Amino acid sequence: MGVKIVETALRDGHQSLIATRMNTEEVLSALPELDKVGYHAIEIWGGATFDACLRFLNEDPWERLRKAKKICKNTKLQMLFRGQNILGYRHYADDIVEKFVEKSIKNGIDIIRIFDALNDIRNLECAVKATKKYGGECQIALSYTTSPVHTVDYYVSLAKEIEKLGADSICIKDMAGVLLPQTAYDLIKALKQNTRLPIELHSHCTGGIMEMTYMKAIEAGVDILDCAISPFSSGTSQPCTESINFALKGTEYDPKLNIEALNKAANILRPVRTKYFNNGTLNPKSLAYNPNILTYQVPGGMLSNLVSQLTQQGHADKLEEVLKEIPNVRKDLGYPPLVTPLSQMVGTQAVMNVITGERYKMVPKEINEYLHGRYGRFPAPINEEVKKKIIGNDKVITYRPADDLKPEFEALKKKYKKYAKHDEDILSIALFEDVALNFFKQRELDKKPIKIKLEA
Ligand code: CO
Numbered sequence: 001m002g003v004k005i006v007e008t009a010l011r012d013g014h015q016s017l018i019a020t021r022m023n024t025e026e027v028l029s030a031l032p033e034l035d036k037v038g039y040h041a042i043e044i045w046g047g048a049t050f051d052a053c054l055r056f057l058n059e060d061p062w063e064r065l066r067k068a069k070k071i072c073k074n075t076k077l078q079m080l081f082r083g084q085n086i087l088g089y090r091h092y093a094d095d096i097v098e099k100f101v102e103k104s105i106k107n108g109i110d111i112i113r114i115f116d117a118l119n120d121i122r123n124l125e126c127a128v129k130a131t132k133k134y135g136g137e138c139q140i141a142l143s144y145t146t147s148p149v150h151t152v153d154y155y156v157s158l159a160k161e162i163e164k165l166g167a168d169s170i171c172i173k174d175m176a177g178v179l180l181p182q183t184a185y186d187l188i189k190a191l192k193q194n195t196r197l198p199i200e201l202h203s204h205c206t207g208g209i210m211e212m213t214y215m216k217a218i219e220a221g222v223d224i225l226d227c228a229i230s231p232f233s234s235g236t237s238q239p240c241t242e243s244i245n246f247a248l249k250g251t252e253y254d255p256k257l258n259i260e261a262l263n264k265a266a267n268i269l270r271p272v273r274t275k276y277f278n279n280g281t282l283n284p285k286s287l288a289y290n291p292n293i294l295t296y297q298v299p300g301g302m303l304s305n306l307v308s309q310l311t312q313q314g315h316a317d318k319l320e321e322v323l324k325e326i327p328n329v330r331k332d333l334g335y336p337p338l339v340t341p342l343s344q345m346v347g348t349q350a351v352m353n354v355i356t357g358e359r360y361k362m363v364p365k366e367i368n369e370y371l372h373g374r375y376g377r378f379p380a381p382i383n384e385e386v387k388k389k390i391i392g393n394d395k396v397i398t399y400r401p402a403d404d405l406k407p408e409f410e411a412l413k414k415k416y417k418k419y420a421k422h423d424e425d426i427l428s429i430a431l432f433e434d435v436a437l438n439f440f441k442q443r444e445l446d447k448k449p450i451k452i453k454l455e456a
Pocket of ligand 1: 012174175202203204
């Protein structure tokens with residue numbers, strides 16, 4: 001059987017290239033054709049898509065999902081889920097995690113890809129259990145990074161734990177696009193030898209090596225590849241769906257996608273890309289290779305955030321220094337993978353270290369909490385001197401961080417009954433409180449007819 005393909009244009013593709021600004025109408029426009037392509041799944045939902053709907057587009061993300069589900073009769077819909085962080089940036093209580101999983105599945109999600117920034121299994125357990133309970137397909141992602149501790153052996157032992165936890169498949173989540181071809185080959189071979197689960201590879205073209213890495217992954221026996229249809233592929237996004245399909249034509253790996261449907265979908269999405277190019281949202285820089293990320297090991301999204309953060313503060317000239325400081329901060333913190341929320345935390349700390357001229361003179365609240373163990377286990381021992389400077393002799397917790405959190409859902413429901421029409425609204429509030437409330441107030445003002453069918 002050939003390699004399976006997951007289409008990412010409607011989640012990661014536009015997140016990576018146009019700051020997740022594609023609106024629901026644009027997302028839905030290509031779906032009838034994409035549904036005929038023969039994908040393993042279409043990725044459509046995740047933290048940034050949810051956030052951008054409420055914050056920038058004045059749209060209900062739940063409504064987007066329900067409409068997409070109505071169109072996609074043949075293809076599974078997939079979402080990205082940050083373990084105990086759900087789609088947000090902090091740990092949430094178990095009742096919110098479980099309710100979010102339940103409602104995601106009931107509104108149309110088939111596959112939930114769950115990851116934890118620190119690869120701390122305890123932060124995955126609640127979401128995994130809930131996915132199983134509500135009949136979803138559960139994929140667990142390994143947050144891929146490079147460091148002295150993140151070896152093939154490390155990922156193999158993690159994968160074994162993941163298999164025990166009840167995952168249906170494993171994804172190597174290379175958010176920075178730094179997985180080298182030979183490493184991919186060795187890693188996937190080892191994973192295939194040591195687990196029985198299908199292996200998927202998710203990566204980004206930013207560094208210019210990813211088509212080569214995908215080919216080595218295929219030779220090592222990868223089962224599923226994340227690709228984006230041409231108008232939203234390459235650069236900081238994923239390798240191009242049509243090109244990968246073509247490259248494998250006639251081989252044992254042939255994904256055998258429906259080329260006519262792919263062309264029709266690409267024809268629909270090309271003007272969408274042009275629109276965002278013309279209004280400046282799509283920066284041509286995002287489409288060019290940036291091999292520097294292979295040195296700095298920084299995800300494309302984090303790099304563009306750093307540039308805008310430094311520019312806003314009038315320190316655009318400090319970028320190089322900040323990029324050099326990032327590996328030092330990572331080392332001090334026990335080599336956390338640079339994925340949300342750790343990418344933002346490490347990035348901000350590196351900026352503060354450089355701008356103040358004294359390392360850890362200023363420390364964001366989140367880094368302070370991290371050092372108390374409140375994000376989970378450190379991947380490697382941390383720098384004790386740095387820890388002492390920031391938290392003194394405070395105790396570091398060794399239990400699961402969410403064990404301290406009391407149930408939140410019913411209290412929120414009571415507090416916001418004026419604004420929230422459904423449990424889905426409460427979940428939007430739980431994750432993005434002010435942003436969601438603004439959206440609901442606007443919704444009232446607009447008196448838009450609300451065409452939401454409540455789930456039983
Ligand atoms: Co990605």
